[in-house]
Amino acid sequence: MFEDIIKTEQVRIERIISEGHYTPEGDWYDQTENEWVTVLQGEGVIEYIDGTTLTLGVGDYVDIPAHVKHRVKSTSTTSITVWLAVFYSHNNAVHGVK
Secondary structure, three states: EEEEEEEEEOOOEEEEEEEOOOOOOOOOOOOOOEEEEEEEEOOEEEOOOHHHHHHHEEEOOEOOOOOOOEEEEEEEOOOOOOEEEEEEEEHHOOOOOO
């Protein structure tokens, strides 16, 4: 289940609920936006096109640059996985305050 929480021209914040879901083999996300994603509940494995995998548990996060091909290899089959994803363009990146 995908649910937009906030959607503007500059940013989109989305909640994703997975229950054993994964991206089919051979399908890759190739997004025009950067994606910062964290796991709020459960666990998920992200796979990059080069075969590298990253397991995310509660509180873990990753920033995936635009056009970096990736897929969800797996999510927990014993509990619901809740993701929070923030999509943003390079021009709208948030920079630290000095």
